[in-house]
Structure formats: C-alpha cells, structure tokens
Amino acid sequence: MKEIVCKLLVIGAGPGGYICAIRAGQLGVDTVIVEAVKAGGTCLNIGCIPSKALIHAAEEFEKVRHMAGGESPLGISVEAPKLNLAATVAWKDGIVGRLNSGVLGLLRKAKVKIVHGRAKFRDGKTVEVETETGMQVIRAEAVVIATGSQPVELPSLPFGGPVISSTEALSLPAVPQKLVVVGGGYIGLELGTAFAKMGSAVTVVEAARQILPQYDADLVRPVSKRLGELGVRVLTEAKAKGLSGDGGALVIETVDGKEQSLPADKVLVTVGRKPRTEGWGLDELDLARAGHFLLIDDQCRTSMRGVYAIGDITGEPMLAHRAMAQGEMVAEIVAGKKRAWDKRCIPAVCFTDPEIVTAGLSPDEARAQGHDIRIGQFPFSANGRAMTMLAEDGFVRVVARTDTNLVLGLQAVGAGVSELSSAFALAIEMGARLEDIAATVHAHPTRSEGLQEAAMKALGHALHI
Ligand code: FAD
Ligand code: NAD
Numbered sequence: 001m002k003e004i005v006c007k008l009l010v011i012g013a014g015p016g017g018y019i020c021a022i023r024a025g026q027l028g029v030d031t032v033i034v035e036a037v038k039a040g041g042t043c044l045n046i047g048c049i050p051s052k053a054l055i056h057a058a059e060e061f062e063k064v065r066h067m068a069g070g071e072s073p074l075g076i077s078v079e080a081p082k083l084n085l086a087a088t089v090a091w092k093d094g095i096v097g098r099l100n101s102g103v104l105g106l107l108r109k110a111k112v113k114i115v116h117g118r119a120k121f122r123d124g125k126t127v128e129v130e131t132e133t134g135m136q137v138i139r140a141e142a143v144v145i146a147t148g149s150q151p152v153e154l155p156s157l158p159f160g161g162p163v164i165s166s167t168e169a170l171s172l173p174a175v176p177q178k179l180v181v182v183g184g185g186y187i188g189l190e191l192g193t194a195f196a197k198m199g200s201a202v203t204v205v206e207a208a209r210q211i212l213p214q215y216d217a218d219l220v221r222p223v224s225k226r227l228g229e230l231g232v233r234v235l236t237e238a239k240a241k242g243l244s245g246d247g248g249a250l251v252i253e254t255v256d257g258k259e260q261s262l263p264a265d266k267v268l269v270t271v272g273r274k275p276r277t278e279g280w281g282l283d284e285l286d287l288a289r290a291g292h293f294l295l296i297d298d299q300c301r302t303s304m305r306g307v308y309a310i311g312d313i314t315g316e317p318m319l320a321h322r323a324m325a326q327g328e329m330v331a332e333i334v335a336g337k338k339r340a341w342d343k344r345c346i347p348a349v350c351f352t353d354p355e356i357v358t359a360g361l362s363p364d365e366a367r368a369q370g371h372d373i374r375i376g377q378f379p380f381s382a383n384g385r386a387m388t389m390l391a392e393d394g395f396v397r398v399v400a401r402t403d404t405n406l407v408l409g410l411q412a413v414g415a416g417v418s419e420l421s422s423a424f425a426l427a428i429e430m431g432a433r434l435e436d437i438a439a440t441v442h443a444h445p446t447r448s449e450g451l452q453e454a455a456m457k458a459l460g461h462a463l464h465i
Contacts (some may be wrong), residue, residue, distance in 0.1 A: 003134050004113070006032045008334050009127065009140035011119045014041020016311030016323030017146030018103050023331035025110025032138055034129055036118040039103040041147050042312075045096055046167045051187070053092035054170060055081075055194045055195045055351055062230075073390070082199055085175050092170070100171035121281030124304045142334045145282070145294065146327065148168040149312035156242040157182065157250075163243070163267045166191060175199050176265040180250045182240045184211035188270035189223070189352045196230040197353075203233040205240055205252055207271075212350065219413045222393040223352045225256055230353075235324045241266070244387040275313040290315055298341040300330045308333075309350050322346050345409075347421040354394050357417045359424035360409035363399050372402040376434070376458025378450045380414045382465045385445035391415035396450035398434065398458050405434040405459070416447065423451060434458050 010021045013035035021033040027069040038045050064081040066072060107114055115136055117129040125143060129136045151165040159165055163171075166187045177200065179306040184206030196202040204211065204227075211227075212220050212232060227234055237255035244251055249261040275293050277283065286304035288295040293315035300308045308330045311323030325343065332339045366373045377397040380386035394414025398406050410424035427437060437455035442448055449464075456462045 001137060002097050003137045003139065004032055004115075004457055005139045006113070007140065008028045008032070008142050008144065008331075009034070009085055009138050010144045010146060011127065012036075012041065012146035012311075013039040013103070014115075014146060014148045014311060014323065015043045015320040016089050016148070016327040017041065017144065018327075019114045019324040020146065020310060020327030020331045021105050022110045024334055025107070025112040027331065027335035027337075029066060029208050029331070029335050031110075032113045032115060032140070034117065034119040034127065034138070035133075036116075038100055039049050039107070039114070040096075040100050043323075044099050044103065046170060048320050049099060050092050050096055050170045051166070051190055051194075052351060053095055054088065055190060056195035057088045057091070058194035059353070064293045074098065083175065083321065085198065087172055089123075089171055094309075119280060121285055124285055124307050125199065129229075135335040137210075139190075144327075144330055144334075145298075145302070145313060146311050147280075147313055148284075148323075149271070149318055152272045152274050154182070154240060154269055154271060157240055157267065157269055157393075157441075159269070162247060162264065163269060166268070166270060169266075169268050172266070177201065178263050179203075179268060180205060180262050180264040180266075181268045181270060182250070183207075183269065183271035184210075184234065185234070185270060185272065186350055188268065189227075190350070191268065191270070192232060193227065193353050196232045201231065202234065203264075205238045205250070205262070206234065206236045209236055210382060211236065212356070213357070215350070215356060216364060218395075218397075219356050219411055220360070222354050222413050223350075223356065225393065226353050232258070239376060240267075240269075245412040273312065273318055275315075277313065299333055299339065300326050315388070317346055317348060319346060319348060343429070344431075345425055347425040349418040351418065354391070354413055354415045355418045356411075356413045357421045357424060358409070358411045359421065360407070360428045361399055362409055362411060363397075366399050366408050371408060373399050374402050374405075374406065374434075375399055375456050376454040376456070376462070378453035378457055378462065378465065380450060382453075383447055383450050385447050385449070386414070388445070389415065389447075389449070396420070396454040398437070398451075398454045400434050400458055405410055406457075407432050407434065407437065408449070410454075412450070414447065416451075420448060420451060423448065 007030040010017045010033040016422040024031040068080045117131040119127040180201040183186040184204045239253045241251045294309040310326035312318040345360040350356040379395045381392040396412040399409035434455045
C-alpha cells in the first residue's frame with residue numbers, strides 16, 4: 001500500500017476543488033487533489049459548459065429556422081436548416097475535452113499531485129483511494145471537501161429508461177419528439193428551451209405557482225412569453241405522479257386535482273441537486289450540518305479542526321463561481337494568509353431566453369431586510385442597440401437605499417444580459433451609489449446603457465424615457 005503525506009488534500013476536482021488546489025500550489029503549499037471521475041467536475045463535464053454549448057447551438061438553429069419560415073424582418077431568407085444532434089454533441093464534447101485537459105495542465109503547472117480514484121475517509125485527516133495501480137493512502141494536515149452535488153431523484157420517477165437527468169440530456173443521440181420536463185427551475189428551463197428550439201414538443205411540469213420561483217414575477221414574465229412563442233407548454237402547481245403503465249407518458253396531477261397523462265419520449269427530471277455526502281466515509285466523521293449540507297463558517301471551516309468544505313456541498317447558491325471564490329479563499333487561508341468571506345454579492349445568471357441576471361437584493365428582499373428603497377427600471381424597448389438586435393423585451397432594474405443611494409441590488413432580463421453580471425457585481429462590491437453609475441460614461445450604442453439609465457431613473461432624471 002502506497003502512502004502520501006502532504007500539507008493539503010483536496011477531495012474533488014470541480015470548480016471549487018481545482019481552483020483551491022491551483023491557488024495552493026501557486027502559494028507553495030504541498031497539495032494533492034483526488035478526483036473520482038474527471039477534472040472540472042459537474043460544471044465543466046456535465047453542467048455549465050456543455051449546457052451552454054447546447055443552448056448556443058439550439059439558439060443558432062432556431063434563428064435560421066425562423067428565417068427559413070419567411071418570418072425574418074431582417075430581409076434574410078434561407079433554405080430550411082437541418083440539425084444533426086450527434087454532430088452537435090460531438091462538438092460540445094470537444095470543448096469539454098479541451099477544458100478538461102486545460103484544468104489538468106494548470107494543476108500540473110502549479111505542481112499539484114493528481115490522484116485519480118474515489119476517496120474514502122479513514123479519519124478526518126486520512127483518506128484511502130482505490131486507484132488503477134492499487135490502494136493509495138493520503139495523510140494531510142488540512143483537508144478540503146469539494147465533492148459537489150448530484151441530481152435529486154424523485155421516488156416516483158427513478159432515473160433509468162425514458163427518465164433522465166441533465167447528464168443524459170446533454171448527450172442524447174437524437175432530439176426527442178416529445179419531452180416532458182419535471183421542474184421549471186434553472187436546468188429544466190435552460191435545457192427545456194434548448195430542446196424546444198431544436199424541435200422537441202416540450203411540456204414543463206412545475207410544482208410551484210410560477211416557473212423559476214426564486215425570481216420575482218417581473219423578471220420571469222419575458223421568459224414565460226418567449227416559452228409561449230416557442231410552443232412550450234407550462235403547467236404550474238402540477239405534480240408528477242409516475243410513468244404510465246406502458247412507460248410512454250408521464251402521469252401528473254394538475255392544479256385542480258385531476259390526473260393527466262402527458263405523452264413523452266423522454267422525461268427530464270430537474271427538481272434540484274443534493275450534496276454528495278453519502279457512501280465515502282463522510283457520514284462517519286459526523287461533521288455539523290445545515291440541513292443536508294455541510295455547515296461552514298466564514299472561512300469555510302467545518303466543525304472539525306483543519307477540515308474545510310467548499311462549493312455545492314456547502315449549500316445555496318450552488319453556483320460554480322461561488323465554489324471557485326471559496327476555493328481560492330481557503331487555499332490562501334491554508335497558506336497562512338488572513339482571509340474571510342466578505343463578499344457583498346454572488347451574481348446569478350439563468351441562461352434562459354431571454355437571460356436573467358441578478359446581483360444583490362431584489363426589491364422584496366431589500367424591503368424584508370428593513371431598507372427604505374428607491375427603484376429605477378429601464379426597458380430595453382427604449383434602447384437603440386436592443387432595437388437593432390430585435391431584443392427589445394426586458395429591462396434593467398436597480399434597487400438602492402433612499403437615504404444614501406447606495407446600490408443594494410441590480411437585476412436584468414433580456415437577450416445577452418448575462419454579460420452585465422460583472423458590471424452589476426462590481427458596482428455592489430465597490431459600494432457604488434446611484435450617482436456613480438449615472439456619472440459613468442457608458443459606450444453607445446450598447447445594451448449596457450440600460451444600467452446607466454436605470455440609475456438615472458432612480459435618481460429621477462432618466463434621459464431616454
Ligand atoms: P462539482 O463540480 O460537483 O465537483 C465535485 C467533484 O468531486 C466531481 O468531479 C466528483 O467526481 C468529485 N468527487 C465526488 N466525490 C468524490 C470522492 N469521494 N473522491 C474523489 N472525487 C470525488 N453553475 C453556474 O454557476 N453556472 C451555470 O451556468 C451552471 N450550469 C449548470 C448546468 C447544469 C446542467 C448543472 C447540473 C449544473 C450547473 N451549474 C452551473 C452548477 C455548477 O455545475 C456547480 O455549482 C459546480 O459544479 C459546483 O462545483 P463543486 O466544485 O462544488 O462541485
Ligand atoms: P432548481 O432549484 O433551480 O429548480 C428546481 C425546480 O423544480 C423548482 O422550480 C421547484 O419548484 C421544482 N420542483 C421541485 N420538486 C418538484 C416536483 N416534485 N415536481 C415538479 N417540480 C418540482 O434546480 P435545478 O434546475 O435542478 O438546478 C439545480 C441547481 O444547479 C440550481 O439550483 C443551480 O444552483 C444550479 N444551476 C445553475 C445554473 C446557472 O447558474 N445558470 C444552471 C443550471 C443549474
């Protein structure tokens with residue numbers, strides 16, 4: 001049996017783990033990272049990146065199909081396009097492969113030792129890994145748990161056969177004719193929209209009163225409108241009960257308590273993700289929990305000395321950039337630097353059509369925290385660049401304190417607004433006031449002018465509405 005002794009052991013090479021290991025390596029910390037499947041984790045292999053590749057391909061296909069239907073106001077006409085999903089998936093796999101090798105290269109460059117295999121805790125500072133070349137024991141002074149999350153399975157709809165998770169949806173051999181999506185959250189709507197654009201007849205079954213229940217109704221309205229245009233049927237306050245006897249349909253209970261059968265070639269279940277805590281000795285460590293997730297403090301320390309946790313295993317928001325920021329911070333703490341989680345916001349983007357971006361507090365959240373607020377909202381229908389791009393749906397909204405004009409939150413819905421996420425986060429992180437945003441020269445013609453106009457609107461002197 002081989003044994004490695006190191007200063008830092010990182011378990012899991014997703015965005016949290018690999019960033020932590022790279023930064024620790026850069027700081028000269030003797031670091032080992034263990035990965036059971038593939039470097040890059042959920043995000044790079046079966047999450048953020050492959051989903052955005054499919055979403056982009058679907059968007060391009062739909063644009064051309066729209067033009068072929070003679071519906072383009074731009075005066076462009078084309079022959080009816082065809083989609084070869086196997087080729088699209090191969091292109092997506094190529095991107096994933098390039099990024100995967102890139103992460104391994106960065107880890108090597110930072111002199112991190114990579115061990116391939118599944119780690120199992122022996123005690124809080126020791127793991128054993130079954131590798132291709134035999135059992136490897138690793139002992140460390142500090143351990144970072146970064147094992148991420150996995151899809152929630154509904155007891156009445158176990159994965160298998162026609163019932164698939166996002167992982168299978170990202171690598172289907174052909175576009176399903178009829179797709180039923182259970183769960184109208186991030187994944188269900190991002191992928192449901194993509195399949196609708198690729199030609200599937202899509203039905204979304206959502207248990208809550210609205211799709212994307214984490215966002216306010218104003219932000220969700222343009223997304224609902226577009227789903228309607230794409231022919232996506234949305235059933236809210238509906239519950240999935242199970243597959244029909246022949247497996248060719250999903251039986252649901254609708255809001256009025258009646259049963260309905262929705263024919264489906266595939267049923268994509270996207271009802272959330274749960275932390276990967278079971279089956280590898282973590283339970284025996286008996287770390288303090290926050291619900292199912294590991295409880296951490298503002299330095300990502302768990303209840304056991306020298307054991308840290310980062311990323312999805314530590315709970316909401318389960319976003320790659322949060323995991324990365326935690327990973328970078330923990331590496332610096334292990335290297336002896338003084339750091340604590342002091343971020344003012346974690347921006348979130350939903351890559352629906354149109355996209356939604358949020359940073360900081362929504363109007364309701366600000367009020368709930370006792371703030372007296374002013375709100376400025378600027379519609380893209382009054383933005384020249386948006387008009388030239390046929391992207392007039394949506395708006396930018398700013399939430400600020402009435403007394404100081406300090407910006408508490410920024411939200412937008414509209415085509416391509418994901419790229420506003422950095423301006424939003426920067427404004428909040430830098431403690432911007434409405435006057436700072438209003439006084440910043442924004443390039444013309446861009447949709448980002450909506451941000452400046454929203455701030456001006458909140459100050460009572462918008463120029464273009
Ligand atoms: P993970 O990425 O889950 O990585 C954990 C790693 O640990 C995995 O590689 C796993 O194999 C490994 N591991 C687990 N157990 C062991 C063990 N015992 N031993 C060794 N290795 C182990 N987030 C965004 O911010 N933007 C997006 O656009 C976005 N899109 C998404 C789309 C989809 C379809 C999905 C599913 C998720 C998406 N997410 C997105 C969420 C994002 O993927 C996660 O927040 C992120 O991957 C979490 O990173 P992590 O490092 O905590 O864990
Ligand atoms: P989610 O929490 O975003 O959405 C789940 C949805 O399923 C909710 O709307 C919920 O009301 C609904 N639901 C729950 N149980 C149900 C049931 N029995 N029947 C019908 N509906 C039900 O979860 P997700 O879409 O699975 O995504 C998981 C996580 O992955 C997200 O929370 C997010 O953190 C991350 N993610 C992020 C992005 C991004 O940043 N763009 C993209 C994809 C995933």
